[in-house]
Amino acid sequence: MATVSLSNIKKSFGRTEVIHGIDIDIEDGEFIVIVGPSGCGKSTLLRMVAGLETVTEGEVRIGGKRVNEKEPMERDIAMVFQNYALYPHMSVFDNMAYGLKIAGRPKPEIAERVAEAAKLLQLEPYLTRRPRELSGGQRQRVAMGRAIVRKPSVFLFDEPLSNLDAKLRVQMRLEIKQLQRRLGVTSLYVTHDQVEAMTLADRMIVMNAGRADQIGAPLEVYANPQTEFVAGFIGSPPMNFLSASNISIAIPGAHRLGIRPEHLRLVDAEPRLRGEVLYTEALGAESLVHLRLPGGETATLRQDAQQMLPREGAMVGLDWSAGDEVLFNAEGQRLLG
Numbered sequence: 001m002a003t004v005s006l007s008n009i010k011k012s013f014g015r016t017e018v019i020h021g022i023d024i025d026i027e028d029g030e031f032i033v034i035v036g037p038s039g040c041g042k043s044t045l046l047r048m049v050a051g052l053e054t055v056t057e058g059e060v061r062i063g064g065k066r067v068n069e070k071e072p073m074e075r076d077i078a079m080v081f082q083n084y085a086l087y088p089h090m091s092v093f094d095n096m097a098y099g100l101k102i103a104g105r106p107k108p109e110i111a112e113r114v115a116e117a118a119k120l121l122q123l124e125p126y127l128t129r130r131p132r133e134l135s136g137g138q139r140q141r142v143a144m145g146r147a148i149v150r151k152p153s154v155f156l157f158d159e160p161l162s163n164l165d166a167k168l169r170v171q172m173r174l175e176i177k178q179l180q181r182r183l184g185v186t187s188l189y190v191t192h193d194q195v196e197a198m199t200l201a202d203r204m205i206v207m208n209a210g211r212a213d214q215i216g217a218p219l220e221v222y223a224n225p226q227t228e229f230v231a232g233f234i235g236s237p238p239m240n241f242l243s244a245s246n247i248s249i250a251i252p253g254a255h256r257l258g259i260r261p262e263h264l265r266l267v268d269a270e271p272r273l274r275g276e277v278l279y280t281e282a283l284g285a286e287s288l289v290h291l292r293l294p295g296g297e298t299a300t301l302r303q304d305a306q307q308m309l310p311r312e313g314a315m316v317g318l319d320w321s322a323g324d325e326v327l328f329n330a331e332g333q334r335l336l337g
């Protein structure tokens with residue numbers, strides 16, 4: 001187990017800088033999720049920690065020691081990839097044992113470590129099978145097993161669940177979380193899926209075009225997004241954004257107002273806003289009301305399924321509680337106060 005520190009990490013490919021300076025001190029045993037849209041630099045950042053990409057500027061420290069110049073094998077990390085990278089001609093046992101064999105560990109120790117990991121991952125019945133004879137979830141577990149047997153100080157995950165169907169993804173997400181808690185290994189996990197980030201992370205790094213827009217605990221980031229990008233990226237359906245000019249807000253510097261769908265409510269008396277119901281969706285436990293607001297902007301309201309749904313095409317009054325809105329300036333930065 002180890003701490004991981006990134007200090008002003010930058011990365012350029014040729015003349016193009018794609019990571020513009022990332023700072024984070026990761027505690028021993030912490031689960032950090034790097035989340036952001038395609039191309040924002042998540043994988044590149046992870047690969048720099050792994051040693052699979054050089055660091056153009058800044059310092060990576062693992063366990064307090066600078067590792068910029070160290071080979072991946074010397075960094076005491078184990079990586080789980082999206083495609084699992086299993087050897088198709090090898091048994092599950094051999095796939096899990098491979099790294100230890102290469103490292104020259106004695107046979108009895110290899111057998112013991114693989115047995116231990118197989119038990120933990122419920123892979124014991126499958127040790128003699130080939131990867132193609134396994135389900136997607138089982139293959140994913142073998143990839144995890146291969147990482148675990150090395151007893152690394154740090155786990156690095158690059159979209160490890162993206163090849164699984166939605167239901168299995170949810171199940172494996174839980175397994176990874178439980179395993180990480182049990183083993184207490186410091187972990188960095190890349191995903192573009194904000195739900196995965198919310199459910200797995202102790203803290204998440206929300207990346208936007210090569211920058212860390214915000215670093216924080218999931219609920220803190222959800223409740224207090226520091227930029228319009230973070231506010232729009234974290235949360236589903238996303239936060240509503242209303243132009244200050246369309247809703248007569250005259251706070252200096254306020255360009256847009258953000259309000260979460262669950263904070264909007266339908267009211268008859270003294271609405272702050274009026275909107276036309278475009279369509280409604282009853283999703284079971286909750287319902288969504290899609291609205292068109294003055295100035296042509298759209299918004300979504302989320303309410304409990306028990307509440308009456310307005311008629312499509314109706315004009316409705318809308319309100320929210322003071323303090324539920326967040327204001328952003330023209331640059332998309334949160335206005336405080």
Ligand SMILES: Nc1ncnc2c1ncn2[C@@H]1O[C@H](COP(=O)(O)OP(=O)(O)OP(=O)(O)O)[C@@H](O)[C@H]1O
Nearest residue numbers: 013014018036037038039040041042043044045192
């Ligand atoms: N080897 C490379 N050479 C040149 N540019 C690269 C290279 N690898 C990545 N990039 C660029 O760096 C940026 C970040 O890429 P990266 O793969 O880290 O993004 P990502 O957030 O992981 O995206 P995705 O979710 O699509 O995998 C992109 O603009 C990409 O085109």
